[in-house]
Amino acid sequence: MSLELRSAGKHFGTLTALQEISFHCAEGEFIAVVGPSGCGKSTLLRLIAGLDMPTTGLVCFNQTPVRQPSSERALVLQDRVLYPWLTLEANVAMGLELARKPRLQARQEARSWLARLGLAGFEEYYPHQVSGGMAQRASLAQVLAVQPRLLLLDEPFGSLDALTRLGLQQVLHELWQELGFGVVMVTHDVDEAVYLANRVMILTPRPGRILTDLSIPLSHPRNRDETAFIKLRRDVLAQLGIPSRDGVHRR
Amino acid sequence: MQSASSASSAPKRTGHATMRIWPYVLAVGTLLSLWQLAAWSLPAFLLPDPARVLSQMPEAISEGAFWNTLFTSLGRLFTALASAAALAVGMLFLGAAFPALRGYFRALMALLQSVPPIAWFPLLLLWFGFGALPIVIVVTLAALFPLAIAGLNALEQIEPRWLDLARVLGAGRWQVVRRVYLPAALPALLTGLEIGFGNAWRSLIAVEMLAGAARGLGGNIQLAGQLGDMVTVLIGICVIGLLTVVLDWLLLEPLKRRLLAWRYR
Numbered sequence: 001m002s003l004e005l006r007s008a009g010k011h012f013g014t015l016t017a018l019q020e021i022s023f024h025c026a027e028g029e030f031i032a033v034v035g036p037s038g039c040g041k042s043t044l045l046r047l048i049a050g051l052d053m054p055t056t057g058l059v060c061f062n063q064t065p066v067r068q069p070s071s072e073r074a075l076v077l078q079d080r081v082l083y084p085w086l087t088l089e090a091n092v093a094m095g096l097e098l099a100r101k102p103r104l105q106a107r108q109e110a111r112s113w114l115a116r117l118g119l120a121g122f123e124e125y126y127p128h129q130v131s132g133g134m135a136q137r138a139s140l141a142q143v144l145a146v147q148p149r150l151l152l153l154d155e156p157f158g159s160l161d162a163l164t165r166l167g168l169q170q171v172l173h174e175l176w177q178e179l180g181f182g183v184v185m186v187t188h189d190v191d192e193a194v195y196l197a198n199r200v201m202i203l204t205p206r207p208g209r210i211l212t213d214l215s216i217p218l219s220h221p222r223n224r225d226e227t228a229f230i231k232l233r234r235d236v237l238a239q240l241g242i243p244s245r246d247g248v249h250r251r
Numbered sequence: 252m253q254s255a256s257s258a259s260s261a262p263k264r265t266g267h268a269t270m271r272i273w274p275y276v277l278a279v280g281t282l283l284s285l286w287q288l289a290a291w292s293l294p295a296f297l298l299p300d301p302a303r304v305l306s307q308m309p310e311a312i313s314e315g316a317f318w319n320t321l322f323t324s325l326g327r328l329f330t331a332l333a334s335a336a337a338l339a340v341g342m343l344f345l346g347a348a349f350p351a352l353r354g355y356f357r358a359l360m361a362l363l364q365s366v367p368p369i370a371w372f373p374l375l376l377l378w379f380g381f382g383a384l385p386i387v388i389v390v391t392l393a394a395l396f397p398l399a400i401a402g403l404n405a406l407e408q409i410e411p412r413w414l415d416l417a418r419v420l421g422a423g424r425w426q427v428v429r430r431v432y433l434p435a436a437l438p439a440l441l442t443g444l445e446i447g448f449g450n451a452w453r454s455l456i457a458v459e460m461l462a463g464a465a466r467g468l469g470g471n472i473q474l475a476g477q478l479g480d481m482v483t484v485l486i487g488i489c490v491i492g493l494l495t496v497v498l499d500w501l502l503l504e505p506l507k508r509r510l511l512a513w514r515y516r
Contacts, residue, residue, distance in 0.1 A: 049415075049419060051415050051418065051419070068418075069415075069418040069419045069421075070419075070421065071419065071420055071421040073419075074419050074420070075415070075416075075419045077412055077415075077416070080410075080412070081412055081413075081416050083413060083416075083431070083434070084513060085434045085435075085437070085511075085513045086434075086513075087513075094417075094420055094430070095420035095421060098417075098420055098421045098422045098426055098430070099421055126513045126516055128513075128516075129516060142420070143419070143420070146420055146421060
């Protein structure tokens with residue numbers, strides 16, 4: 001798996017959402033993208049997913065330009081994406097059934113993905129019957145079931161409460177280590193970015209450009225209280241223009 | 252689990268139903284009172300009173316001829332509803348796959364809808380003669396418009412993220428239609444069917460009254476009216492009213508509960 005963006009840009013009429021975005025994501029790499037609201041982070045994911053085409057430059061996956069969506073590059077949105085008319089099991093089986101797997105096999109695989117994400121026993125529930133955190137687990141199961149090589153996450157835990165978010169970050173981390181897919185995750189949560197990613201990319205506001213591409217050299221499992229972690233988080237916040245209270249204090 | 256959940260929500264539903272039934276009881280009472288008041292002030296050959304009509308109803312209903320008439324009408328009604336549903340779903344299929352067609356279908360439906368379907372009847376009668384076909388066509392048109400327009404509107408209002416998700420999961424054009432557009436449009440389609448059903452039923456009676464020679468509930472009422480048999484006319488009206496309630500209750504509600512099971516959980 002390799003993802004490469006070469007001077008990719010996206011304009012909507014006169015508005016430039018993204019400009020001159022170039023980076024490479026290697027097999028199994030975890031990149032977090034942070035930046036102020038409206039810096040085109042979601043647009044970036046849509047370009048990589050193949051849901052939108054860049055107006056300039058290129059998005060290449062495995063050395064081939066991306067022209068349409070594919071289950072190799074699966075996108076998870078923030079919330080309310082499960083199909084409300086399908087049970088959790090049927091939602092997770094959807095991608096498998098679209099790939100014309102026999103129904104029984106698809107359903108069985110779906111159940112095991114749900115179990116893996118801690119949703120055993122909730123197969124027959126409809127999305128509106130479960131909590132936001134459970135729905136987001138099911139969303140992850142839904143795209144993981146099609147075995148993507150690159151997972152695109154658009155603020156996947158943004159609408160969840162703090163505790164649920166920490167739990168799901170752990171789940172995502174374990175799945176990433178175990179399954180070895182690459183990740184490009186857009187997030188507002190700097191702590192989450194530094195905790196999970198190999199690299200944190202900071203975008204500028206309108207038009208979105210890569211301001212910094214910061215590598216996070218900490219080994220896993222990471223400790224949020226460790227000095228090195230706190231320093232990296234402060235660096236990212238400083239790049240975003242948010243002076244940290246620690247810094248003021250220290251001076 | 253399925254049985255557990257339906258058992259737990261069952262009492263709530265019946266509670267709801269009893270609460271809803273009172274307005275209907277009152278409404279029926281009001282209509283019967285008005286009828287009775289009118290009957291007191293008019294001679295019996297113009298308006299027989301409710302007691303007389305209702306007491307003759309069991310006898311009229313127990314005749315074989317009545318059931319023949321009833322099934323003739325219901326047969327036409329359901330043939331027309333099925334044709335309208337097939338046409339509407341076909342339009343939805345094409346409209347979902349080719350967004351450019353949606354505006355066209357909508358314009359077509361809006362234009363045709365401006366003409367009451369029964370206005371086509373003389374033309375259809377000339378083409379197809381006195382049979383079931385012209386009746387069924389008129390009733391099909393009556394049911395089609397609300398169905399098609401509700402469905403086409405639902406296509407426009409679909410959540411874009413549902414479409415994106417399907418494409419990410421690997422769906423092709425027709426898979427998106429079948430697995431996202433149609434289920435997403437189903438609630439609107441069923442609402443359209445409810446309205447379409449009402450339209451179809453009213454058009455059916457009207458067109459049967461026009462097509463004097465054809466049998467059916469409408470034909471019966473028309474014939475009885477010409478013979479001055481007001482009891483039969485009123486029995487016919489009562490039967491039509493009752494039947495609407497019964498069909499709604501026996502067919503449309505269970506259909507909705509079955510197809511939209513996820514909404515009732």
